[in-house]
Amino acid sequence: MQEPVFSYIPGKSFLHTLDPRTKLTAVMLLGILAFRTESFFGIGILFAFFVALTSFSGLPARVFLRAVRPMVLFIIFIFLAQLFFTEGKVLTSFWILHPSLEGLQNGFRLSARFILLLLFAALMTASTDPSAITCGIERMLRPLPLRWLGVNSFELATMMNLSIAFLPLLFERVERTKAAQASRGMYFGKNPFHSVPALAIPLIRGVIRDAEELALAMESRGYQGTRRTSMHELLMQRRDWISLLALVLFAALLLRF
Amino acid sequence: MIRLENVSYSYPDGTPALRNINMGIKKGEYIGIIGKNGSGKSTLALHLNGLLRPQKGKVMVRGMNTGDFSKLQVIRKIVGIVFQNPETQFVGRTVEEDLAFGPENLCLPPLEIRRRIDRALAEIELEKYRYHSPKALSGGQGQCVALAGVLAMEPECLVFDEVTSMLDPESGKNVLERVKRLHEKGKTVVHITHNLEELHAADRIIVIDRGRILLEGKPENVLSDPSLLDLGLTPPSLIELAEHLKKHGVVIPWDKTSSPSSFAEEICRLFLKT
Numbered sequence A: 001m002q003e004p005v006f007s008y009i010p011g012k013s014f015l016h017t018l019d020p021r022t023k024l025t026a027v028m029l030l031g032i033l034a035f036r037t038e039s040f041f042g043i044g045i046l047f048a049f050f051v052a053l054t055s056f057s058g059l060p061a062r063v064f065l066r067a068v069r070p071m072v073l074f075i076i077f078i079f080l081a082q083l084f085f086t087e088g089k090v091l092t093s094f095w096i097l098h099p100s101l102e103g104l105q106n107g108f109r110l111s112a113r114f115i116l117l118l119l120f121a122a123l124m125t126a127s128t129d130p131s132a133i134t135c136g137i138e139r140m141l142r143p144l145p146l147r148w149l150g151v152n153s154f155e156l157a158t159m160m161n162l163s164i165a166f167l168p169l170l171f172e173r174v175e176r177t178k179a180a181q182a183s184r185g186m187y188f189g190k191n192p193f194h195s196v197p198a199l200a201i202p203l204i205r206g207v208i209r210d211a212e213e214l215a216l217a218m219e220s221r222g223y224q225g226t227r228r229t230s231m232h233e234l235l236m237q238r239r240d241w242i243s244l245l246a247l248v249l250f251a252a253l254l255l256r257f
Numbered sequence B: 001m002i003r004l005e006n007v008s009y010s011y012p013d014g015t016p017a018l019r020n021i022n023m024g025i026k027k028g029e030y031i032g033i034i035g036k037n038g039s040g041k042s043t044l045a046l047h048l049n050g051l052l053r054p055q056k057g058k059v060m061v062r063g064m065n066t067g068d069f070s071k072l073q074v075i076r077k078i079v080g081i082v083f084q085n086p087e088t089q090f091v092g093r094t095v096e097e098d099l100a101f102g103p104e105n106l107c108l109p110p111l112e113i114r115r116r117i118d119r120a121l122a123e124i125e126l127e128k129y130r131y132h133s134p135k136a137l138s139g140g141q142g143q144c145v146a147l148a149g150v151l152a153m154e155p156e157c158l159v160f161d162e163v164t165s166m167l168d169p170e171s172g173k174n175v176l177e178r179v180k181r182l183h184e185k186g187k188t189v190v191h192i193t194h195n196l197e198e199l200h201a202a203d204r205i206i207v208i209d210r211g212r213i214l215l216e217g218k219p220e221n222v223l224s225d226p227s228l229l230d231l232g233l234t235p236p237s238l239i240e241l242a243e244h245l246k247k248h249g250v251v252i253p254w255d256k257t258s259s260p261s262s263f264a265e266e267i268c269r270l271f272l273k274t
């Protein structure tokens, strides 16, 4: 089972060496840009920008396929909805459906925007160690008054790290529980109402016991949910500031079209 | 360096797990703790660095009371615990990230954290797995990584709570070798197990049963004590054999009972060469 959330591929490219905070900011900025750009020319430029960055990064294309693939149905749905439900100049008519020219344009625009967002996010997660991303998020959240929500940035970052580390284990446990129940004669047939409780109860019980043991091990190693450091040295260097500046200029130019 | 005075503890559901425990652990000592399942060994382990705090009595670690919340972080830096199940001790996505967890909690600077990861990895000789997921390792390797995670905090005292019970015999032996080596390097070791074979090299053995200390002493006395059988604990077979031989007037010295080869040599020396 491949890691489902992040697909970090270690490397030494320019993108890999940027500070995670730079990349997080860049993805946010590019996301906004993608949804603010109206013209097809602008969207095309953004795709070109993505291709340029990718060729810098030395990352294989399958990373990006894997990022977009789970969302394909959603994107097709958006495209069709726009195509058929936008008022405008009717292109042709089948039965009760009247696709319009405006709908076609809106559909292309919106699906292109989602694809861009996914691609840029994939570019970040593939070129950044996940724990460095959470470390970056922690540093960006630190000045916010999160304690009003009853958490602090350190706890949030640890929670994110744990989720990333434990998701694969959870899937594994589902498989193991299924096998254990099957060996006791449970039949996982077509009726999900029958199999879900038989699976969920031992699963939850196991997960809770694991979580208790894990919590003890964490506490034993000095975890208190308060200030802690990270093995990642986060240092905004000149190349980070220059990249961000370049990006802002690029965004300003693009939005003028 | 660790002292337990009249320690009693019951779980919230009312199960009494420890009753009036008194014991001391000296710096550099290798202590074995044995007892059958449910006798309170793990509960005792959790008291050694303040994960549980006694309801009666107190636990002192280098003069600090584990009930003093402001001292807990220092105490956990001094006493580290390796638990039974390797899978539920990992907090990192990679081995490196997992080893960083303890030092990060100690708020060490990144450079020092990386130095400690390097050293801990060298100690367990698993450098090539640095960027692997700890879950992809075998049970024995996993337990070594858990050990390294504790070593990265550079504790003086290491507590092992049945670390071999989920491993196959071969990797269990490997982990025990590392325990022995760490003791030789000067670490204080508390080794908890229900397998008496593991404790031949201990300086002192404590037997607990139903939350009480039943027996305490040197391995040569404790391991051959007949009351162990009543507790359902089987003495190491070589020691049992030596006891039977003693009844027939053949005395095998203690230090020859540590391995089958030294035992055989001694028998040959007694019967063939003289």
Ligand SMILES: Nc1ncnc2c1ncn2[C@@H]1O[C@H](COP(=O)(O)OP(=O)(O)O)[C@@H](O)[C@H]1O
Pocket: B011, B012, B013, B015, B016, B017, B035, B036, B037, B038, B039, B040, B041, B042, B043, B044
């Ligand atoms: N979390 C818990 N809640 C309630 N009772 C517990 C808990 N953990 C252990 N016990 C009980 O405390 C006693 C001692 O358990 P434990 O210290 O785990 O023994 P050992 O490690 O020697 O097998 C047992 O009777 C056990 O059932």
Ligand SMILES: [Mg+2]
Pocket: B041, B042, B043, B161, B162
């Ligand atoms: Mg136990």
